[in-house]
Amino acid sequence: MTTVEERPHTGFGRTLRKEDVRLVRGKGNYVDDVRLPGMLHGALLRSPYAHAKILSIDTSAAEAAPGVKAVITGETLKGLGLAWMPTLSYDTQAVLATDKVRFQGQEVAFVIAEDHYAARDAVELIDVDYEPLPAVVDAKKALEADAPVIRDDKEDQTTNHIFDWEAGDAAKTDEVFANAEVVVEQDVLYPRVHPAPLETCGSVADMDPVTGKLTLYTTSQAPHAHRTVYALVAGLPEHKIRVISPDIGGGFGNKVGIYPGYVMSIVGSIVTGKPVKWVEDRAEHLMSTAxxxxxxxxxxxxxxxxxxxxxxxxxxxxxxxxxxxxxxxxxxxxxxxxxxxxxxxxxxxxxxxxxxxxxxxxxxxxxxxxxxxxxxxxxxxxxxDVLAYELKxxxxxxxxxxxxxxxxxxxxxxxxxxxxxxxxxxxxxxxxxxxxxxxxxxxxxxxxxxxxxxxxxxxxxxxxxxxGPRKHMDILGLGMADGAELRIHPTGKAVLRISVKTQGQGHETTFAQIVGNELGLPTADIEVVHGDTDQTPFGLGTYGSRSTPVSGAATALVARKIRDKARIVASAMLEVSPDDLEWAGDRWHVKGDPEQGKTIQEIALAAHSTLELPEGVEGHLDATTVYNPPxxxxxxxxxxxxxxxxxxxxxxxxxxxxxxxxxxxxxxxxxxxxxxxxxxxxxxxxxxxxxxxxxxxxxxxxxxxxxxxxxxxxxxxxxxxxxxxxxxxxxxxxxxxxxxxxxxxxxxxxxxxxxxxxxxxxxxxxxxxxxxxxxxxxxxxxxxxxxxxxx
Amino acid sequence: MQVPAPFTYERATSVEHAIALLGQLGPEARVVAGGHSLIPMMKLRLARPEALVDINDLGGELSQIRVDADMLVIGALARHADLLASAVAGEHFKIFHDAEKVIADPVVRNFGTVGGSLCQADPAEDLSAVFAAVDGVAVLRGPDGVRQVRVRELHVGPYETVLEPDELMLELRVPIRPGGGSAYEKVERRVGDYPVAAAGAAVWLDGDTVREVGIGLTAVGAEHFAAPEAEAALRGQPATEESFQAAGRVAAEHCNPSADQRGPVDYKRHLAAELTTRALRRAAARARGQEA
CATH class of the missing domain: 3.30.365.10 (Aldehyde oxidase/xanthine dehydrogenase, molybdopterin binding domain)
Known part of the structure; x- marks a missing residue:
């Protein structure tokens, strides 16, 4: 039975989720809620075939349709060097198909129009001439000699083989099996499934033609990683990219990667000079995303x-x-x-x-x-269980x-x-x-x-x-350590800035509780800022259950830095040596004399005041850290x-x-x-x-x-x-x-x-x-x- | 967001108005009632009507559920939730409540209509099998007046009915006969899913003999959602487990399921037998005044 403790709440325990105040009232702000002045709407034409050559694409009827501002194809992108993009696994992926389509639902063309309806209607007017090819559907047959080669775009790729990888000791394992009394074999399929978050993927790209700054509202579990990837791929300077991941309606790993639709909203904004929104529908989401x-x-x-x-x-x-x-x-x-x-x-x-x-x-x-x-x-x-079956x-x-x-x-x-x-x-x-x-x-x-x-x-x-530990783990060369920044305002209220991005997990509550637990502050007094790369430190995002293990650790450690600094400030306030103070959960007090103490709120005000601080101690009460998990x-x-x-x-x-x-x-x-x-x-x-x-x-x-x-x-x-x-x-x-x-x-x-x-x-x-x-x-x-x- | 192809929209103020609008707008116009089948198909652009005639304001005329002499009358615009909540429908034909409990989910049941379900003529539709089992009659009205069609003759194929483009279904009429019991059995992959297979049965007993029987099947390719061969095999037989199983086997033999992701043919045929047997068993128990 779930019960919720009386508020105000400090530290660990059951407490109402701070984000639910807006989410349960329908006041969340999701990507599709973003409406910018002059915003245009994009829609993708997708392949009806799993495998087919593209012989020609005629966009003239779509371009002439009412409300249509632009129609972009793979050929357009080719001219910009953007027809292909790198994946998170050092492969390439078509943004819009040029030579062939390689799965049903693959992105073929992008229409930008005054509203979503016009864009959708115009998509139907694009005439693509396909030459269907046999499809590789059964993974077990993908490596057969007569299997059609899917990635003929890649030099030296003559089969459908991607990689071989192994772990463990093959010889020792063979030996153990050879000598074992019982060996049982079983084919086991874990079939293809889909995370199916209730919110599909989407983005609103807003390229300011004057400042050259791109603001991208997007369904991203990893806004910082996305910003860096856009910088590396599109050649946009990283300080001119702001990725905002607003409220996210479920991710489950589906919103870790970068999809052609996101890229197309950016291209669309550059081409039209207007903000461009792209939000896919359910069928598109199930057919094309991770x-x-x-x-x-x-x-x-x-x-x-x-x-x-x-x-x-x-x-x-x-x-x-x-x-x-x-x-x-x-x-x-x-x-x-x-x-x-x-x-x-x-x-x-x-x-x-x-x-x-x-x-x-x-x-x-x-x-x-x-x-x-x-x-x-x-x-x-x-x-x-198969072994249990055989052994009864x-x-x-x-x-x-x-x-x-x-x-x-x-x-x-x-x-x-x-x-x-x-x-x-x-x-x-x-x-x-x-x-x-x-x-x-x-x-x-x-x-x-x-x-x-x-x-x-x-x-x-x-x-x-x-x-994970950065010496072992990176994504596209980016180490998997997370930053955290904590600032205590003069009145003792706090703002925590983190790189991870909730998709419903309750970070605004959990991370406030971590700070509250370390500093004795009420959870309600701690604002958690996340999901905006201009406002938060770098980190690799939320997936693989990494938020609490990595950013949670960063949060605890940055709060401890504050606590250590608060000790010095308290020592100045109480005119004792820092070594004579001990921490009591919400205050520093003189050892053996709990009456002689200062709370974090009192210390915060003093840290911003005219109080004379010890030599070498900066004023204010803030700290940053980067946590690299061991x-x-x-x-x-x-x-x-x-x-x-x-x-x-x-x-x-x-x-x-x-x-x-x-x-x-x-x-x-x-x-x-x-x-x-x-x-x-x-x-x-x-x-x-x-x-x-x-x-x-x-x-x-x-x-x-x-x-x-x-x-x-x-x-x-x-x-x-x-x-x-x-x-x-x-x-x-x-x-x-x-x-x-x-x-x-x-x-x-x-x-x-x-x-x-x-x-x-x-x-x-x-x-x-x-x-x-x-x-x-x-x-x-x-x-x-x-x-x-x-x- | 999925959006339909362009269409025009009219809102009917009376049955006569609706029929007139259908006549004016021609064969590419469609009636929209609950819209829980039509609108999703339009959003996927599988259906592209040029015009919609909305009949949701005709509830006063078309949504009653009542007994008229020896007939249970169900208005075409009655919502699934209305039928599920109707004591009079449940009193005479428990099959309606059995089926409505497993049709879609509460949101769909609150708005989807009985007439809409029958006119949609989806080959996996539940109420078509239910009305086939109880041998209901649909009352249709067009510009030239009213006609009655047995539900067993309403469907001419998947998504096709005998309704003319300017005809409107007004109500369903089901004869109430003594000594009857009815039941519905469905297997679905998940609540709210269309059936893998489902069977409805209505029996009328004379003592321990089956005087009359109706068997409806859905999602298994049974012509007109009915199993006349199984009915013939059971009619006049003792109301026993052996008879019901035999009827189930006949029903399975004469249906024509096709494989899809809900299951292969042999499984669906097996279900036709199994569910027919179960529905008959429960219907007979109810006819005897037992709750099974």
């Missing part, structure tokens, strides 16, 4: 007969779409997938990942995936037997991760106690006797979040899902879901629980209904919310949440980040539960989404390919 997953995995697990897991081996074909545009640290083309050894103590592990081009939209790292940890956790947790072992017991023990931390995995802290058995035991695990198993046995199908799914996950943080959790399956229809009902999360110290437990609730709903969605499948021609079969299904309250049980708290030893406040935990951990719990229910039918594995049809076909012994058109 997808997630699309990992075709073959897992192998090695164990002893009595269930000691020895090794894991995984081969992945990663479908990256038509342009390699995943957003992840440079050194990791498969993101953090090599954390796939999960929460277990193994002797050896090895994975290979092969990236391939297909005729689908680019993207790949999105939807709260923590840089591919979603895929990794799904793989290992499915493999553990209880999946909870098997996990308990193999989980890392508390005394093994910090623990270095077989693939090189250093897990910071954890007590895994405690979390799993708590989840089992909350679920009433033994009673559930008993109920299941009774139901099986009657032919009823009930399943209990267990999953344990370890996350790796808070990218390591990632490793939140974890134990999830148990209970489902009932209708044997006559295959329909799955999630009856219960127990989620025990350990994200270290919780700053605002209500916000943490909200994040977990959302992630669990995501997990139910992915496990049971969400997929972007494609037919043989590469037509997108999920381009609307009629076909791409988001779960509703009716598919979600009343979540049962539990917590353990294992602080991160290296984070200033011991927090670990939680934004993606539930999305990472929950799909496998649901799938494991459904597979557990189907055990009487001899079903060991079936791929997501487990729609009624997929479940029923699995029961008949003929599971379907969920990523292709159902024949």
């Amino acid at each position: 997808f997630a997953r699309d990992y075709h995995m073959r897992g192998e697990i090695a164990a002893t007969k009595d269930g000691k897991i020895l090794g894991l081996r995984v081969k992945v074909i990663a479908d990256h779409g038509a342009f390699n545009a995943t957003a992840q640290p440079t050194k990791f083309p498969a993101g953090f997938f090599h954390v796939f050894t999960g929460s277990y103590d193994l002797e050896a592990a090895h994975c290979t990942v092969t990236g391939v081009y297909t005729n689908k939209a680019p993207g790949g790292v999105a939807y709260a995936c923590s840089f591919r940890i979603t895929e990794a956790v799904y793989l290992v947790e499915r493999m553990v 072992a209880d999946p909870a017991e098997l996990r308990m037997k193999n989980l890392l023990k508390p005394d093994q931390f910090p623990y270095t995995t077989q693939t090189g991760w250093e897990y910071d802290s954890g007590n895994y058995p405690k979390a799993l035991q708590l989840a089992m106690d909350m679920a009433g695990y033994d009673a559930l198993r008993k109920e299941q046995a009774e139901k099986r006797e009657r032919g009823e199908l009930m399943g209990i799914g267990v999953a344990f996950f370890t996350e790796a979040v808070g990218a 390591n990632l943080t490793y939140p974890f959790g134990a999830y148990i899902c209970v489902v009932d399956v209708d044997p006559g229809t295959g329909a799955v009902k999630v009856r219960r879901f127990i989620a025990v999360d350990d994200c270290g110290v919780r700053i605002n437990p209500m916000i943490v629980e909200g994040q977990v609730h959302g992630g669990l709903a995501d997990g139910v969605g992915m496990a049971l209904m969400q997929v972007m499948a494609f037919d043989e021609e590469g037509n997108h079969l999920g381009a609307s919310f009629m076909d791409y299904l988001l779960p509703t309250a009716l598919e979600c049980p009343s979540w049962e949440l539990g917590e353990t708290v294992t602080p991160s030893p290296h984070h200033p406040i011991g927090a670990k980040g939680v934004g993606e935990s539930a999305t990472v951990g929950s799909p496998c719990a649901v799938v494991n539960a459904v597979m557990d229910a189907l055990k009487p039918y001899g079903v060991r594995h079936a791929d997501m989404p487990l729609t009624p049809a997929a479940v029923w076909e699995a029961m008949q012994g003929r599971p379907i390919r969920t990523d292709l058109a159902i024949p």
Whole structure:
């Protein structure tokens, strides 16, 4: 039960979200709310084909249409050197197609008109002559010798191969497998899904022709990174670019990259001399923006007969779409997938990942995936259940037997991760106690006797979040450290400026609470400024659950700098040595004499006054910092899902879901629980209904919310949440980040539960989404390919 | 934002006015009531009517749900939510409440209409199967007067009905007969989704014998949303589980589902049998005064 403490509120704990005052009243300010004087409207023409040559484009009718100001094609951009742009993975992507279209929904032309309706109508008047080409739809066939080559724009690219990457010790893993008593192999698909934030992507570009300054209002999770990329790509001077990311209606990684539409609004503003708005619609969003997953995995697990897991081996074909545009640290083309050894103590592990081009939209790292940890956790947790199936072992017991023990931390995995802290058995035991695990198993046995199908799914996950240490992690050469600036005004009110950008996570509250906790200031007295590159320090943005681990640490540290400076000012006020003062949560006072003290508010006023300060101490009370995390943080959790399956229809009902999360110290437990609730709903969605499948021609079969299904309250049980708290030893406040935990951990719990229910039918594995049809076909012994058109 | 192609808009002030407007505007005009099918199709530019005739002001004439002699009468402009909330509809045909509970979501049900659903003639539409099961009759009015068409003869194909371009559906009439029970069963991927498959059944019992039966099917390619072969197989048979399963098998045999992302053909055919059986089982229990 969520309760909110009485205000005024200082420090950690449940408190109303500051941003909700505007958001729940409909007073938020989103990109599509931006209306500038003289603003024009842009609309994109998109390709109806997944793969086709462009023979010609005739824009004359569109140009002549009422209200139309300009029509821009790839040929126009070619002249400006802007037809192609770099991706976040050192590939190139067409801004507007010139030679070929490479996925259905690809950007072909851009119309600018006086209003949105005129722009949309004119888009239909553009006549494009296409020569359709065979499409590469099945990632598993992308590397076949006769597969059409998608990226013939690139010199030396003669296949659809992008990269091969590996992690772990192949020889040692082979040896462990060769000597193992039990080896089980399983093909596992994590299908292509979409983050589907309720707000689609868009931008308003305003290039001031006099000052040469570009102001870009845009749906960006990483405004600073975007500014730098625009500077590098378009040759615009960086101080003449201001990126404003106003209220964002959900991101989930979808709003990390730069889309052709953003670029076109900028080009449009330069061409017309007017502000240009571009906001895509739902179908455009689902068809063209960053997808997630699309990992075709073959897992192998090695164990002893009595269930000691020895090794894991995984081969992945990663479908990256038509342009390699995943957003992840440079050194990791498969993101953090090599954390796939999960929460277990193994002797050896090895994975290979092969990236391939297909005729689908680019993207790949999105939807709260923590840089591919979603895929990794799904793989290992499915493999553990597959092993349990073969050994006829209880999946909870098997996990308990193999989980890392508390005394093994910090623990270095077989693939090189250093897990910071954890007590895994405690979390799993708590989840089992909350679920009433033994009673559930008993109920299941009774139901099986009657032919009823009930399943209990267990999953344990370890996350790796808070990218990241700058020596290991960068995006396009930009290190992943975050700045923070804190200023205390003379009256003791504060303004915190941070680089991360909330998309609904509640940063304005959480970060104020961090400052409040460090300085004893009421949360209400701390303004959090974010989302405007002219007003905030540099940082890499919000994704990969990095805000609290990185910018949260920066915020705590910059507040501590203020506290240290306040000590000196207080010492001058009290005429004692700073060494004689001690901190009491909201004031510095003379050691042993709490009456002789000064609050931060009093100190702030003095710092701005005529008070004489010690030699070398500047006045005022402000500070800046840059935080370079020494390591990632490793939140974890134990999830148990209970489902009932209708044997006559295959329909799955999630009856219960127990989620025990350990994200270290919780700053605002209500916000943490909200994040977990959302992630669990995501997990139910992915496990049971969400997929972007494609037919043989590469037509997108999920381009609307009629076909791409988001779960509703009716598919979600009343979540049962539990917590353990294992602080991160290296984070200033011991927090670990939680934004993606539930999305990472929950799909496998649901799938494991459904597979557990189907055990009487001899079903060991079936791929997501487990729609009624997929479940029923699995029961008949003929599971379907969920990523292709159902024949 | 998705925006439709240009169109003109008229607001009818009476049934006569609506019919006159349809006559003037010609075959490319469409009636808009709740708009929850038509407007999304227009926004996707899958539908491009040149004109819309809005009949939402005709609620006084067209939205009543009442019993008239031995007929349940449902106004074409009754909202799904009205039908779901109607005690008189539920008293005589529980199938309406079964179906309305699983049609779309509350927002759509608050505005979408019964007549609009039938006239849209979507092959996965729920109420078409419901009215086929209870053998309802649609009352249509055009410039030359009123005619009645069995709902089983209303649809001529996907998104096509026998309505003339200047005809308006006024109401649906369902004969109330003693000894009846009805039920609706649907499988969907998620609440609010169109059905993977659904079946409706209405039975009238003489003791333990099925005197009369109506079976409606949707989303499985059943002609006119009905299963006449299964009805014939069951009529006069004992109202037993064996009979219902046999009827389900016949219904499955005679429908013609097509594969899509909701499922392959064999699964949908299986559902036609399974859901027909379940609907018959519940309908018969209700006819016996049991709640099942």
